[in-house]
Amino acid sequence: MTQPALRLEGIVKTFPGVRALDGVSFDVLPGEVHALMGENGAGKSTLMKVLGGIHQPNEGRILVGETPAVMANPLDAKGKGIVFIHQELSLAEELTVAENIYLGELPKKRWGFVDWETLYERTDRILKTLRVGFDARTRVGTLSIANQQMVEIARALTVDAKAVIFDEPTASLTDAEKVVLFDVIADLKSQGVGIIYISHRMEEIFKITDRISVLRDGQYRGTLNTAETNEDEVTQLMIGRTLDLSRNTSHHQLGEVALEARGLSCRGLFEDISFEVRKGEVVGFYGLVGAGRTEIAETLFGLRSPTAGSIHVHGKEVRIHSPAEAISLGISLVPEDRKSQGLVLGMNCRDNMTLPQVGELSSGPFTAEGAEIAIFEKYREKLDIRTPSWKQTVGNLSGGNQQKIVIGKWLSMNPEVLIVDEPTRGIDVGSKSEIHNLIRELASQGYAVIVISSEMPEVLHVSDRIVAMYSGRIMRTFTSEEVTEDNLIQAISGIEPGKSAEREPVSA
Known part of the structure; x- marks a missing residue:
């Protein structure tokens, strides 16, 4: 040997x-x-x-x-x-x-x-x-x-x-x-x-x-x-257990349109993006690196300014110039990189969870510690966050529990639309299954959820509808019943139904 x-x-x-x-x-x-x-x-x-x-x-x-x-x-x-x-x-x-x-x-x-x-x-x-x-x-x-x-x-x-x-x-x-x-x-x-x-x-x-x-x-x-x-x-x-990795086949009553984009464009990144997401629905965005998925999320959250098109919340056109304006309209974003964009790794769990609300929870130079702890404990139980206490430094948690802290932080702001970018990047299969189940559970509670993912099994598992993107454009939108791996791969490769030629990329 x-x-x-x-x-x-x-x-x-x-x-x-x-x-x-x-x-x-x-x-x-x-x-x-x-x-x-x-x-x-x-x-x-x-x-x-x-x-x-x-x-x-x-x-x-x-x-x-x-x-x-x-x-x-x-x-x-x-x-x-x-x-x-x-x-x-x-x-x-x-x-x-x-x-x-x-x-x-x-x-x-x-x-x-x-x-x-x-x-x-x-x-x-x-x-x-x-x-x-x-x-x-x-x-x-x-x-x-x-x-x-x-x-x-x-x-x-x-x-x-x-x-x-x-x-x-x-x-x-x-x-x-x-x-x-x-x-x-x-x-x-x-x-x-x-x-x-x-x-x-x-x-x-x-x-x-x-x-x-x-x-x-x-x-x-x-x-x-x-x-x-x-x-x-x-x-x-x-x-020590098997996982449910099947395609999403759940059916429940959808509510009104919570968020809609009409002809939304950001020069050089994406163009003519139109879609809607209803209360109780998970809409998955799938595509290769550079397809423009994250940039769309950042535009909806006020981190980028569109060069054309419009955004509508509950049927009313809105202008979103900053994340603060997006939050006030009930839109929250769980970012792609939780460690650099979603968390302060050296802070404890409670402070990370309540960071967006610190101004509202403050009285003069002091924060209402009891209120902060109550918020943390509520979402700790709701999301099954595994940590010895709120005092634990977030950087010491597993990837799955860190992601739950980020999700809990935005849920505590009572959003109506939750955008989750790469929800399970760097997370093990067990925690991944928990995050998937959580996304479906949030939809069943009436949240409108947008999931951006580069993993095909993930979008197939959690989405009611899938928006397939290629080079800054929407190629096709599939329901969970009609989507197949083949037609999804064709769409994100720029191939029109019944054709083999690629579309031209967005010019800068």
């Missing part, structure tokens, strides 16, 4: 009052892509932080090849050939791409001066393999989030790696960038590097991995050969 490139044996890690890892064992073979899966809070990140030298285990050991190793810190782990590509970006935005990639290991000339020519040469060689559109001298702060992620990935190519850990690497990447990433992983695999791949995206797991190991509640639950298993078996191992 092939000797593992890396092995963890009986790893135990405790924090005050919490046993985060309970005797976990895991290995990765040379030239293997090994998925590590589990719900948020299952212990995946903690295990990898032990491996990466960020945490020290209370018990157990790590072996690199046949040699026991102690990872004193991340730099020590990297020196032993363990490279960690974090989900959360850890870049210095004011420095160049080259400086970020070789930070702490800049090539030097005599007398300790940086050898800039060598630095840029090495960096551009790595960037060429990633097929990116920027060079070594580019300042990182000027790059998109997706390109910053590619800089993180480039760091892995600077060392003689034994194992590379990818933690949700595609969360910020376009489809084209994902192809490049998978090519890079294939190259590393062909060189005998062991790849540990952490992701909630089942389609990626089954596309690129060889084995799947599962953690639940800090314990090892088993390892499966990817080619010999399926999503249902993996899900059962992860959460």
